Amino acid sequence: MSEPAISIRNLTKVYPIPFKRERVVAVHDLSLSVEPGQVYGLLGPNGSGKSTTMKILLGLVSATSGTTRIFGRDSTRVESHEEVGYLPENPYFYKFLTAGETLRFYGRLCGMGGQALRDRVHELLAVVGLEDAEHRRLGGFSKGMLQRIGLAQALIQEPRLLVLDEPTAGVDPAGSRDIRDLILQFKARGITVLLCSHLLGQVQEVCDRVGILHKGRLVCEGELDKLVAIENQTQLIFENASPELLARFEAEAAACGARLVEKSKPHAPLERFFLEVTK
Amino acid sequence: MSDSPTTLSTPAAASLARHRAFSLVRIGALAANTLLDLIRQKVFYFLIVFALVLIGCSCFMDFIRPELQFQVIKDVSLGAMSIFTWLLSVLATAMLLPKDIEDRTLYTILAKPVPRFEYLLGKLCGVLLLLAVSTVIMGAMFSVVLFAKEQFVVAGLRHELGGNPAALAEALKGVYAGTFSSALVAGIIAIYLKAAIFAALTLFISTFASSYIFTVVISVAVYLIGHLVPMARDYCLSGGGGFVAKATVAVVALLFPDLQLFNLTDDIVAGNAIPLPIFLHTCGLGFLYIAVYTCVAYFTFAKKEL
Structure with missing residues (x-):
């Protein structure tokens, strides 16, 4: 049996409040598993611990207790990041760099170079619809374009896991639909996606499983179809019925x-x- | 996005190199990116101010003796170089980390297989490269002005003492001795090292500072203290001050760099040679300060919650 793409076990994160004896429990004893190829939606109201969970998974924040693993590797180890692409919420990049330079920079960080990197940059710019903006500086990009370049940088090393934090925040409906289509395309290619979004309609369209966090606790988790189906009701839709x-x-x-x-x-x-x- | 969506290629993980715990390529990418970003923020505009200072001090001194003119040019130029490189190092470095955190660019970088010490080292190397380029350009501008002044004075002497070869040779010898020397290069390297120390120090402060202003203010305070350290030390060593004062000075001397060690300008202006052991000692101390501040910055940054 293959390793889960994401394995979180008994994860707890406590933030002490400076100069006070109080502390904030951001995540409490969280355990969840995401299988390879799944699109998993991590949902919850603001302050529920979604971003903290993502940050712990990416090694940006340390866990108070518990373990996080990516494809079987301890996610606090830097080498586990080879498998991960991350798009934070409302990202900004170096605005004096062009789109092409930005992607080449991220590619080099992943050990890529030469013709392979150049080809990958062109491919990704085409995928996110920015091939005409390769030589434009990011300072002149709209929010939607920044989101797209963020998605492209997350994909640069062809990761097996994508962690997307509000990928459609600030994007117009057409761009939002394109990002949704891309997520479905990733899914078709077997890329695992951990999606964090407030747009529940969109989550419903692309996710296989969802977990709902509330006050740092996982209050509900399972396959989306089973969670939202009303078992004792049936919907029939007719066309041309008199x-x-x-x-x-x-x-x-x-x-x-x-x-x-x-x-x-x-x-x-x-x-x-x-x-x-x-x- | 495109109407006919481009599909992603099949995974080509083979194009990725195996992860290395330490990679000069990643550090190089971070350094080059930092340098390019800073250059495009037009930080080199300060060179125009430097050029104006040089031109100003070389044009309005015709009323003083040539030897003194050279001294003034060297004094003003090296002083301006010292101030400009220091300012550049503090202002350019102070914004690197806070800006990356604020824009969440740091998240995307550290989410790649990039260890935190490589990130810091890459950023520092980028600033050091910027300082090196700035120092070289300022050094070149200074040399051009000094050379032009030298040629102007030489031409004047040839015209004035043309009929007396012995006196002319003696005068020219004095002029040449008062302009270019190896001590100038040593002085410029010391200026660069001082700025580099402040880049490392500012990077360290920015790993725990709450704001850009805080980082700059602390760096300026360290700059002032660093210049006062030798005075306080000499005072204590000469028997002044009580136990508390001596203990305080000892702690300050341990924590803060002795910046007077990097001030070779006075000797250069006076025409004194910089002995090689003193120069090497200064360089060694500079590298030590940079290494210590970078290590401390890493230890602070390694556990930082982002």
């Missing part, structure tokens, strides 16, 4: 003891509507 046909269905259902909970016309998602009118 009122008579619907009345017959309702009568039949009532005769069998079923209760009609809701009858309405389905709405096109606002995102789709927005994209159509702004196309």
Whole structure:
């Protein structure tokens, strides 16, 4: 059996408050596992411990107790980062560098160089739709473009695990949809994604499993379909059904003891509507 | 993004080198990136001010004796070089770490297989490269001005003493002795070392400082204390002060660099040679300070919660 992409065991993080005897428990006895190839959504309100968990996983913050492993390797070890690409929330990069220079810089940090790095930079710029901006400085980039270059730098060394913290924050709906499509593309290629987002609709579209953190504790975890499905209800959607046909269905259902909970016309998602009118 | 999305290539992990605990390539990438970023922030504009200082002090001294003119040019130029390189080292270094943390760029760098000491070393090397380039440019500008002044004075002497070869030779000997010498190079290297020490020190302060201003203020305070250390030490060694004063001076002398050791300008202006052992001692001490401050910076940064 293969090693989990992420394995967190009994993780606790306590922040002491300076000059006070009080302390803040940011994460309390958290255990979770993300299998390779999964898209895992880590959800929770502000201050629930999501970012702290991510930072501990990336070695940016030390754990008070517990262990974190990436593909079986202790994540506090720098070499485990070879497998990880990270996009923080609202990232800013060196604004005096161009998009190409930025990606080459991150590539060199990962031990890449030469033609392989140049090819990878061009490939990633095309993937995130910034091939025309290769020689433009990041100081003139919009927030969405910065997010895209952030995604490209996270992918530079072809990691097996992507950690994305609010990847669509500040991005317009079209860009947001593109990032969602990219996440699905990563999933198709077997890349594991740990996604932290407040956009629950988007999480629902791309995630296989979710974990919900609240006040530092994992209050709920499981496969998304099972978590959100209402077991005793069924949804049928008809096309071109006449009122008579619907009345017959309702009568039949009532005769069998079923209760009609809701009858309405389905709405096109606002995102789709927005994209159509702004196309 | 593109209408027809470009798909990612198949994994090419083979293109990645095996992780090394210490990599000069990563340090080089960080240093080059730091240097490029600082250069594009137009930090070299201060060289224009330096050039104006040089031109100013060389143009408005025709009323004093040539030997004195050379002394003044050297004194002002080396003093300006010392101040400018120090300022550059403090201001450029103080913002590196806080800015990377504020912009979360540090997260993306440390999320790559980059050890924290390599990050610090790369940043420091970038600033040291910037200081080296600045020092070389200022040294070159200074040399050009000094050479031009020398040629101007020589031309004047040839015109004035052309009929008396013996007197001319004697006068020229004095002029040449008062301009370029190996001591000048030693003095410029000492200026560079002092700025480099402050780059390492400022980097150390920024690992625990709460703000950019705090880092700059502490660095300036250390600069002032560093120049007062020898005075206080000499006072105590000559029998002045009580036990508390002596203990305080001992602690200060241990913690703060003795910056007067790097001030070779007075000797250079006076035309004295810098003995090789003293120069090597100064260099050795400079490297030691840099190494100590860098190590302390690493120990502070290694456990820093980001």
